[in-house]
Amino acid sequence: METFIQVLIDGMLSGMVYALVAAGLCLIWGVMDVINFAHGEYLMVAMYVSYWLGFLANVDPLMSTVAAGAFVFVLGVLTYKLIIRFTIGKPGLVALLATFGLAMFLKNVCMNLFSPNFRILSGTFLSDKTFHLGGLIFPVPQLTAAIMAVIVVGLVYALVSGTRFGWAVQATAMDRDAAELMGINTERIYVLVFGIGGACVGIAGGIMPSYLAVHPEVGSMFGLIAFICVAMGGFGSIPGAFLAGILVGVVESLAGFYIAPVFKYIAVFGLYLAVVFLRPKGILGW
Amino acid sequence: MTLLDVQNVTMKFGELVANDRVSFTVEAGSIVGLIGPNGAGKTTLFNCISGLYKPTGGRIVFDGEDITGLKPYRIARKGAVRTFQVVRPLKDMSVFDNVLVGAFLRSSEKREAFDRAAECIRLCSLESLQERPAGDLSIGGKKRLEMARALATRPKLLMLDEVMAGLTSTEVKASVEVIRRLRESGITMMIVEHVMEGIMPIADKIVVLDGGVKIAEDAPKNIVHDPRVIEAYLGSKYSKRYRALRGDGPLG
Amino acid sequence: MVNSLQRKAFTRKDAVWLVFLAILALLPLLPVVTANSFRMHVMILILLFASMAQAWNIIGGYCGQVSFGHSVFFGIGAYGAGMAVVTYGGLPWPGILIGMIVAAIVAVIISYPCFKLSGHYFAIATFAIVEIFNRAFLVWDWIGGALGLDYPLADEGLKNLMWHNSKVGYYYCALVIFVLIFGIVRWLESNRFGYYMRAVREGQETAESLGVNSTAVKLTAMALSAAMAAICGAFFVQYNLRVDPPMVMSLDMSMKFVLVTILGGSGTLVGPLLGAAVLIPMQEYTRALWGGLGGGVDLIVFGLLIILMVIKQPAGMIGIVRDVRSWFFKKRDAAKGDVPYDTP
Numbered sequence: 001m002e003t004f005i006q007v008l009i010d011g012m013l014s015g016m017v018y019a020l021v022a023a024g025l026c027l028i029w030g031v032m033d034v035i036n037f038a039h040g041e042y043l044m045v046a047m048y049v050s051y052w053l054g055f056l057a058n059v060d061p062l063m064s065t066v067a068a069g070a071f072v073f074v075l076g077v078l079t080y081k082l083i084i085r086f087t088i089g090k091p092g093l094v095a096l097l098a099t100f101g102l103a104m105f106l107k108n109v110c111m112n113l114f115s116p117n118f119r120i121l122s123g124t125f126l127s128d129k130t131f132h133l134g135g136l137i138f139p140v141p142q143l144t145a146a147i148m149a150v151i152v153v154g155l156v157y158a159l160v161s162g163t164r165f166g167w168a169v170q171a172t173a174m175d176r177d178a179a180e181l182m183g184i185n186t187e188r189i190y191v192l193v194f195g196i197g198g199a200c201v202g203i204a205g206g207i208m209p210s211y212l213a214v215h216p217e218v219g220s221m222f223g224l225i226a227f228i229c230v231a232m233g234g235f236g237s238i239p240g241a242f243l244a245g246i247l248v249g250v251v252e253s254l255a256g257f258y259i260a261p262v263f264k265y266i267a268v269f270g271l272y273l274a275v276v277f278l279r280p281k282g283i284l285g286w
Numbered sequence: 287m288t289l290l291d292v293q294n295v296t297m298k299f300g301e302l303v304a305n306d307r308v309s310f311t312v313e314a315g316s317i318v319g320l321i322g323p324n325g326a327g328k329t330t331l332f333n334c335i336s337g338l339y340k341p342t343g344g345r346i347v348f349d350g351e352d353i354t355g356l357k358p359y360r361i362a363r364k365g366a367v368r369t370f371q372v373v374r375p376l377k378d379m380s381v382f383d384n385v386l387v388g389a390f391l392r393s394s395e396k397r398e399a400f401d402r403a404a405e406c407i408r409l410c411s412l413e414s415l416q417e418r419p420a421g422d423l424s425i426g427g428k429k430r431l432e433m434a435r436a437l438a439t440r441p442k443l444l445m446l447d448e449v450m451a452g453l454t455s456t457e458v459k460a461s462v463e464v465i466r467r468l469r470e471s472g473i474t475m476m477i478v479e480h481v482m483e484g485i486m487p488i489a490d491k492i493v494v495l496d497g498g499v500k501i502a503e504d505a506p507k508n509i510v511h512d513p514r515v516i517e518a519y520l521g522s523k524y525s526k527r528y529r530a531l532r533g534d535g536p537l538g
Numbered sequence: 539m540v541n542s543l544q545r546k547a548f549t550r551k552d553a554v555w556l557v558f559l560a561i562l563a564l565l566p567l568l569p570v571v572t573a574n575s576f577r578m579h580v581m582i583l584i585l586l587f588a589s590m591a592q593a594w595n596i597i598g599g600y601c602g603q604v605s606f607g608h609s610v611f612f613g614i615g616a617y618g619a620g621m622a623v624v625t626y627g628g629l630p631w632p633g634i635l636i637g638m639i640v641a642a643i644v645a646v647i648i649s650y651p652c653f654k655l656s657g658h659y660f661a662i663a664t665f666a667i668v669e670i671f672n673r674a675f676l677v678w679d680w681i682g683g684a685l686g687l688d689y690p691l692a693d694e695g696l697k698n699l700m701w702h703n704s705k706v707g708y709y710y711c712a713l714v715i716f717v718l719i720f721g722i723v724r725w726l727e728s729n730r731f732g733y734y735m736r737a738v739r740e741g742q743e744t745a746e747s748l749g750v751n752s753t754a755v756k757l758t759a760m761a762l763s764a765a766m767a768a769i770c771g772a773f774f775v776q777y778n779l780r781v782d783p784p785m786v787m788s789l790d791m792s793m794k795f796v797l798v799t800i801l802g803g804s805g806t807l808v809g810p811l812l813g814a815a816v817l818i819p820m821q822e823y824t825r826a827l828w829g830g831l832g833g834g835v836d837l838i839v840f841g842l843l844i845i846l847m848v849i850k851q852p853a854g855m856i857g858i859v860r861d862v863r864s865w866f867f868k869k870r871d872a873a874k875g876d877v878p879y880d881t882p
Binding site for chain 1 (some may be wrong): 651654658662666669835844845850
Binding site (some may be wrong): 336376379383 | 740746
């Protein structure tokens with residue numbers, strides 16, 4: 001029984017991080033109806049930022065999360081201004097393929113600059129520490145990441161649902177033309193939303209070198225899982241993406257432990273198909 | 287012979303009753319007009335008959351067969367074809383290709399289908415536009431395309447949903463002519479309209495809906511006298527004018 | 539947009555295609571072509587990817603259902619042939635046939651529920667399916683698991699569908715597949731099914747109101763598309779002499795199906811060929827030139843090119859051709875003094 005709860009906890013911790021990555025994508029998808037295929041690569045870039053800050057300047061990932069978040073915020077803004085801007089209004093496939101090209105670009109730039117080697121940041125403030133409660137083990141880096149994830153997702157949700165800016169975002173999401181007519185600068189909203197979406201995944205990536213190895217391929221699976229979470233949670237629903245993230249983390253953990261590691265992702269993707277065949281609009285979609 | 291028999295059709299969306307036990311018949315070879323204020327449930331009724339919605343209650347019998355709740359393509363294949371109020375051209379296909387898709391319903395052989403499509407295009411005065419992408423047409427052109435496309439399927443019952451909205455009065459007169467010619471060729475029609483000049487002169491029977499309920503079903507000359515219809519929709523000014531034009535009533 | 543007023547079964551465009559195919563058929567007779575093995579390899583790949591893209595074009599371009607799952611069918615085709623030769627020690631042909639049938643059946647089974655999904659949900663579902671198959675195949679011992687299948691050396695020739703000394707045999711094989719798939723699509727395009735596919739793409743509900751059984755159309759298109767993709771997969775394994783799950787059943791491979799078609803021009807007959815004719819040499823030559831520099835410089839360039847192409851001209855190369863044509867005709871007509879056509 002204890003093992004079961006341990007596996008559950010591990011799943012929830014990684015699930016909350018998935019939720020953070022997904023929340024960023026959810027915001028972008030919900031407002032602009034764009035699938036950012038490069039979202040996983042944003043994570044990878046953030047991890048590299050954090051890694052190099054740690055490796056070269058001895059900055060702990062705890063601190064560099066902010067820098068990583070800011071870096072990917074800028075990356076998101078640039079992506080919008082240079083690429084996404086031209087895909088708005090065109091069929092969804094255009095943005096998807098364009099961001100696929102971007103993903104390929106980012107992945108291979110990093111491969112070129114930093115080589116495909118796995119890089120591990122050792123000796124950080126958090127790594128190798130564990131927290132014990134009852135018989136259960138909470139690895140501190142993952143726990144910190146999970147707590148940060150919950151806080152950031154909460155903040156983003158509060159921003160979108162409770163502030164004037166957030167309402168402007170929602171209005172733009174529902175009907176861009178009507179929002180424009182109300183005096184909302186929808187172009188600026190789009191820029192900021194892409195930036196914020198990027199920042200979410202940037203923060204996640206910032207803390208990850210505490211417990212994950214950094215390499216150019218690390219983002220791909222996270223990206224796919226983010227799509228799954230957002231779609232499962234329902235278009236435009238941040239709480240949905242959050243729930244879906246946790247669900248995915250738990251299923252991945254349970255499947256990996258009780259069946260076999262390779263079944264982790266079969267279970268996750270199978271879960272997506274099951275959910276979406278039963279509820280085509282996702283769990284909480286509108 | 288009764289071609290369409292709508293029996294107590296009810297359509298509910300949650301608590302909202304869009305159609306409340308609506309019943310009427312459409313005789314073969316006739317033109318039935320369906321009028322009423324906005325929100326009366328006319329397009330909802332069309333959607334129930336054409337299969338887009340499954341009615342919550344009631345039965346729809348077409349040509350002797352119960353078609354209630356059948357899928358739209360099946361109903362179209364049986365010969366009940368509708369146009370859409372908000373036009374839906376197949377945008378990236380040419381006007382000709384649009385109509386061809388309709389024609390292919392009855393003729394799987396290309397040559398036959400091509401001929402049928404050309405005929406319907408001529409009938410609806412679309413020849414000069416037939417190679418253009420359907421999305422490029424003006425609203426009048428798109429409405430004529432809706433009609434040509436539906437016609438190409440050789441329907442027994444053609445259901446037209448507000449084909450005259452947004453047309454100039456010359457265009458309305460032209461449309462009325464097309465509909466007359468169609469009736470002469472034996473097609474039965476059910477027409478939803480707001481443009482009274484477009485429906486009253488040609489309809490054999492008018493069915494009036496208001497708030498989801500049928501409030502009248504009668505010949506046009508009687509409908510204009512019906513106080514409930516005047517109250518709900520026509521207004522007394524039109525009623526007087528219609529009677530004057532027809533020569534019965536105080537001014538005739 | 540297809541100009542369908544052309545009622546003749548055999549048009550001038552068809553004549554151009556025939557001439558082009560004749561040239562392709564005669565190319566290997568030129569020693570200047572066959573002498574360079576790399577050049578032959580590139581041409582074979584162009585034909586193969588053009589065929590793959592055309593297979594995807596049926597469901598993705600004409601029918602408008604953008605699926606990222608075609609690597610599954612490609613893989614089934616490859617494993618069909620591969621199993622026949624490696625696991626059962628026979629000829630590839632029965633394996634190819636079985637691969638096609640299995641691919642079509644799998645396509646229908648998995649796409650039936652997927653078609654109830656719209657837009658992005660559908661696309662993501664197809665990603666999910668590829669990933670599931672990818673991992674399932676990795677642990678499936680009967681088909682060789684992660685180790686994959688390695689071809690033993692056999693006598694070369696048509697019977698074994700294998701050639702060792704020169705690539706000419708493979709070239710003609712690829713050409714036959716190309717002609718077959720393009721021929722099928724050409725036939726579909728001008729008959730009722732082709733119009734129905736396009737109607738479903740342009741407006742499913744509208745098509746239904748005209749009597750089109752959209753579900754049947756989509757499933758049929760999917761089955762056809764999958765079977766064609768499987769044939770390509772079978773050729774691939776016969777050419778490559780080796781297959782393993784990441785090689786064929788990956789999201790990257792699926793993206794290739796989509797990219798080549800879209801960048802060439804989806805929903806058109808010649809688009810897939812244009813896409814392959816431009817992208818494959820670009821991919822192979824950048825890899826030959828810069829792949830050695832390490833760190834995927836070729837892919838960096840490729841990624842940038844994809845971005846540029848997609849945002850500048852979403853209609854693909856066909857769109858570029860059309861723009862050039864209409865610019866040219868506009869200049870000519872302006873010189874003649876013609877007034878441009880007004881929309882009524």
